[in-house]
Structure formats: C-alpha cells, structure tokens
Amino acid sequence: MPEFGAMHADVRGALAAAGWRPGRRTDAAVWIDPLAVGGHPVSPLAREVLAALGGLVIEPVGGGRFVNPEPFNVDPLSAGSSGRKMGEELETLLGGSFCPVGEWLSYSTVFLEAGGRMVACGLGWIWELGATFEEGLELAVRAHRPLVCLHADAGLGPWP
Numbered sequence: 001m002p003e004f005g006a007m008h009a010d011v012r013g014a015l016a017a018a019g020w021r022p023g024r025r026t027d028a029a030v031w032i033d034p035l036a037v038g039g040h041p042v043s044p045l046a047r048e049v050l051a052a053l054g055g056l057v058i059e060p061v062g063g064g065r066f067v068n069p070e071p072f073n074v075d076p077l078s079a080g081s082s083g084r085k086m087g088e089e090l091e092t093l094l095g096g097s098f099c100p101v102g103e104w105l106s107y108s109t110v111f112l113e114a115g116g117r118m119v120a121c122g123l124g125w126i127w128e129l130g131a132t133f134e135e136g137l138e139l140a141v142r143a144h145r146p147l148v149c150l151h152a153d154a155g156l157g158p159w160p
Contacts, residue, residue, distance in 0.1 A: 002049060002133050010061045014141045018056040026054045031076050035099060039084050040076075043114035046099040049133060050076065064143030066160060068105060072140040076100040083109060086121055093126065093151055094119070104140050105147075112136075124153035 004015060005022065028050040035042050053074040060068045076083070076099070083100045086109055090098040098111040098119070108122030110129065118129040118136025128148040130136030139145060149158035 002045075002052060002137075004052070004134075007134060008138055008142065008144075011138050011141045014058050014061050015053075015056075018058045020053060020056055024053075025051050028054055030054070035076055040087060040099050041097040041114065042099050043097065043112070045114060045116060045133065046076075046101055046112050049101055049112060050074070058137075058141055060141055060143065062142065065146050066143050068140075068143040070105050072102055072104045072110065072137070074102045076102060078103040078109075087111060090119065090121065090126065110136070110140070119150065124156045125149055125159055126151040 004012065004020070028047055031050050031054055032042050032047060056074045058072045058074065060071060087098045087100065090096075090111055094113075096113040096115060096117065098113050100109050101112045102110040104110050104120050106122060108120040108127070110118065110120045112118050112133060116132040118133055120127045120129055126149070128150050129139050139147070147160055149160070152158050
C-alpha cells in the first residue's frame with residue numbers, strides 16, 4: 001500500500017486539497033474492469049493506488065526544477081484506447097508490466113509498473129517519474145528534481 005502519510009508535507013497538502021484523506025477507498029472496479037477488458041495487466045499496486053486515489057485531480061504545488069502547471073489526474077481511462085499500445089511499448093523498451101493510472105504533464109499517460117516504477121509517456125517521449133509510486137507522485141506534484149527523459153522516438157531529441 002502506498003505510504004501517503006510519509007510523503008512531503010506539500011504532497012500531503014495537495015492530496016488533501018484534492019479530496020484524499022487517510023482511509024479513503026473508492027470502488028476501483030470503475031477503472032479496473034475496463035482496463036482488464038482492454039488487456040492491461042492490473043497489478044495489486046495499481047489496484048491499491050486506484051482504490052486510494054482514483055478520481056482525484058491533484059494540483060501541482062510551487063515552482064520546482066521544471067515548469068509544471070498541470071495536475072495529476074488519477075484516471076487511467078483518460079489515455080483512451082491507445083493506452084494498451086503505449087503500455088506494450090513501455091514493456092518492450094523498459095521491461096516489466098505497466099498499467100496506466102492517470103494523466104499528467106502535456107496530457108502524457110502515467111504508467112505504474114507492477115514493482116512500483118512510475119513513468120509518463122506521450123508525444124514520442126518517455127519520462128522517469130520515480131522508482132516507486134511515492135517518488136513518482138512527489139515529482140508530479142512538486143517538480144522538485146529534474147524530469148529525466150528515458151526515451152525519445154526517432155527524429156526527436158530528449159526533452160527536456
């Protein structure tokens with residue numbers, strides 16, 4: 001289970017402002033069932049994240065290492081039908097088993113690997129958010145460390 005209580009005070013504040021509270025549970029089947037039907041591997045961690053945070057729109061706080069004016073929308077279905085294709089590309093490039101959990105900067109799709117790694121991909125780029133869900137959420141909210149480009153499609157340079 002994600003450790004939200006141990007997160008930075010700014011992240012806890014952003015979570016609270018979005019409607020999260022300790023013990024919050026939502027019916028994650030709203031997301032899990034369509035994901036499973038679409039062929040997404042829904043890990044126990046992805047289930048737990050969606051049950052705790054599903055449906056929340058978490059606004060960024062403060063200026064950090066990069067400009068981040070966009071919230072983290074915890075809605076894995078926002079990726080649309082292309083989400084499974086992106087997940088398969090991630091699995092080929094990075095290994096692991098990736099499930100979408102939301103949408104973030106520049107409408108990128110946020111994926112959570114079964115072991116906890118969180119990445120965002122879109123517009124031909126893949127960015128590292130964190131080795132764990134907690135690290136990834138903190139970067140999405142605080143932008144407190146550089147955004148690292150893991151992959152850029154042919155013809156694109158790494159960004160940022």
